[in-house]
Amino acid sequence: MTEARDELEKLLAAARADFASRLADKVSELRDLASRGAWSEARRAAHKLRGSAATYGFAKIGAAAATMEDILIDASTSPNDDAKARFATALAEARIESERVRVGSP
Amino acid sequence: MTEPAKVDPVFTLGELVAETYEIRSLLGSGGMGEVYEARDRSLNRRVALKVVRPNIKRDYLLREGRALAAIHHPGVVTVHTMGEHRGILFLVLERVQGLSLDRMIDERRSRGERLGIAEALDLLVSIADTLSIVHRTGLAHRDVKPANVMLAPGGRVVLMDFGLVLPHADRAGHRTVAGSLDYMAPEALSGRLIEGEAHLLDIYGLGVLAYELLAGILPFDSGDQTQDALRAKTRSCPVLTAHRSDVPTPLSALIAQMMAAESSERPQSAEAALWQLRALRGRLGSEGSARPFAVLIVDDDPDMRSALTLYVRAAAPDAEVEAIGDGRHAIRSVRRRVPDLLLLDLDLPDINGIEVCMLLRGMHLGDSCMIVSVSARATRADVELLQQLGVRSFEKGPNLMGELVTLVQRMRPR
Numbered sequence: 001m002t003e004a005r006d007e008l009e010k011l012l013a014a015a016r017a018d019f020a021s022r023l024a025d026k027v028s029e030l031r032d033l034a035s036r037g038a039w040s041e042a043r044r045a046a047h048k049l050r051g052s053a054a055t056y057g058f059a060k061i062g063a064a065a066a067t068m069e070d071i072l073i074d075a076s077t078s079p080n081d082d083a084k085a086r087f088a089t090a091l092a093e094a095r096i097e098s099e100r101v102r103v104g105s106p
Numbered sequence: 107m108t109e110p111a112k113v114d115p116v117f118t119l120g121e122l123v124a125e126t127y128e129i130r131s132l133l134g135s136g137g138m139g140e141v142y143e144a145r146d147r148s149l150n151r152r153v154a155l156k157v158v159r160p161n162i163k164r165d166y167l168l169r170e171g172r173a174l175a176a177i178h179h180p181g182v183v184t185v186h187t188m189g190e191h192r193g194i195l196f197l198v199l200e201r202v203q204g205l206s207l208d209r210m211i212d213e214r215r216s217r218g219e220r221l222g223i224a225e226a227l228d229l230l231v232s233i234a235d236t237l238s239i240v241h242r243t244g245l246a247h248r249d250v251k252p253a254n255v256m257l258a259p260g261g262r263v264v265l266m267d268f269g270l271v272l273p274h275a276d277r278a279g280h281r282t283v284a285g286s287l288d289y290m291a292p293e294a295l296s297g298r299l300i301e302g303e304a305h306l307l308d309i310y311g312l313g314v315l316a317y318e319l320l321a322g323i324l325p326f327d328s329g330d331q332t333q334d335a336l337r338a339k340t341r342s343c344p345v346l347t348a349h350r351s352d353v354p355t356p357l358s359a360l361i362a363q364m365m366a367a368e369s370s371e372r373p374q375s376a377e378a379a380l381w382q383l384r385a386l387r388g389r390l391g392s393e394g395s396a397r398p399f400a401v402l403i404v405d406d407d408p409d410m411r412s413a414l415t416l417y418v419r420a421a422a423p424d425a426e427v428e429a430i431g432d433g434r435h436a437i438r439s440v441r442r443r444v445p446d447l448l449l450l451d452l453d454l455p456d457i458n459g460i461e462v463c464m465l466l467r468g469m470h471l472g473d474s475c476m477i478v479s480v481s482a483r484a485t486r487a488d489v490e491l492l493q494q495l496g497v498r499s500f501e502k503g504p505n506l507m508g509e510l511v512t513l514v515q516r517m518r519p520r
């Protein structure tokens with residue numbers, strides 16, 4: 001029983017580490033989609049990151065992704081300048097946090 | 107109705123009521139009123155005539171008549187009309203022949219027999235189905251108990267006695283203690299009812315009824331009803347499996363949940379209880395068989411599919427897990443094989459998770475399947491709609507693993 005629990009803990013830790021190693025790419029993908037004006041795809045990517053980051057224990061990135069998704073939902077088809085600025089702020093927060101995760105700082 | 111009172115009958119045998127209904131016999135009598143069998147001379151059919159005693163407010167009968175008139179369902183007795191005779195208001199109802207559930211329980215008990223799990227679940231599904239219709243009409247029955255359930259020929263299960271029915275948004279009517287103490291939810295006793303939550307009284311009553319049906323005894327049964335009712339307010343429900351070891355753990359857990367002292371911890375709608383009961387009924391027979399516990403995960407995010415698969419395996423290492431990324435494949439997969447548990451993201455690229463649930467429920471494809479939505483941004487409206495479909499909602503986040511592990515451990519066959 002303890003062995004199985006240990007094995008599971010290892011698997012969970014490995015899954016989290018794997019997710020963490022790809023976090024920066026996910027945030028970059030969001031930035032690329034936004035820079036191309038692919039707002040619908042950006043919303044979907046933000047939605048995915050919102051759920052997965054929160055689930056894997058990266059609350060700050062999950063929260064930033066939630067902000068990005070909500071901004072894009074409110075903006076409907078294409079965000080105005082104000083929405084774009086708020087989106088950029090949330091994206092920057094996600095980038096800082098993903099970098100912090102990458103270098104392993106607390 | 108409660109203890110019979112020694113008072114003169116309201117109508118006499120042979121009396122012709124409103125020049126139409128000939129009183130044939132007294133079917134039942136209680137503190138609030140009486141029910142007679144009568145012959146409708148105009149239509150030449152047997153009917154039931156219900157009256158309240160002169161000291162009881164006519165509102166009870168008016169309310170019952172209007173409530174019944176609003177509902178058309180085989181699980182609810184049909185109201186034919188309402189009239190007045192000698193200044194006495196009466197309700198003309200369909201005459202339902204059969205055996206009341208409390209008598210059936212007594213008879214089984216006297217023979218030392220217990221109801222089979224499948225038989226009990228069939229009854230509970232019928233009652234929950236009827237309650238879901240009553241609640242959808244905006245009403246709450248408020249006196250769900252075996253004596254108010256009639257087992258009619260052809261497997262028809264009829265909910266009787268709507269004398270205490272109230273709109274479930276109405277709080278004023280709940281300030282007085284009404285109903286039967288053994289089946290009464292703690293908040294009805296203390297008058298702490300929240301507006302719009304009267305239907306949760308019926309969920310509690312259904313839980314007590316289910317417990318009694320399976321255990322053959324009431325969950326709180328010291329012989330002192332008032333003490334038992336107070337105990338139900340403060341103590342968690344006794345474990346059903348302690349009285350009856352063949353009750354599947356998930357059924358025992360569901361019944362305990364229906365009897366939760368806090369109304370917010372109960373299934374939040376009769377539909378939610380209904381779908382869970384249906385799922386348990388559908389799975390009955392497969393428990394203990396060689397079929398492994400099957401889980402279908404539907405999420406378009408591969409990272410979420412991985413996380414959910416890990417969490418399921420944490421609770422059930424031998425589970426058979428299929429993980430797919432869109433709604434259409436989910437429906438195809440359920441058609442091929444109904445899983446025990448379906449974990450469903452709501453925001454899917456093709457048909458969304460709510461549409462998947464509606465399709466599955468509409469086609470009766472996943473009746474034996476517990477469906478849980480796993481979403482990052484379900485709105486209150488989404489959650490309420492899902493509840494109507496008997497779907498539980500989990501939120502993506504740090505608590506997801508714990509919630510999911512607990513759920514799977516409860517669901518797995520012992």
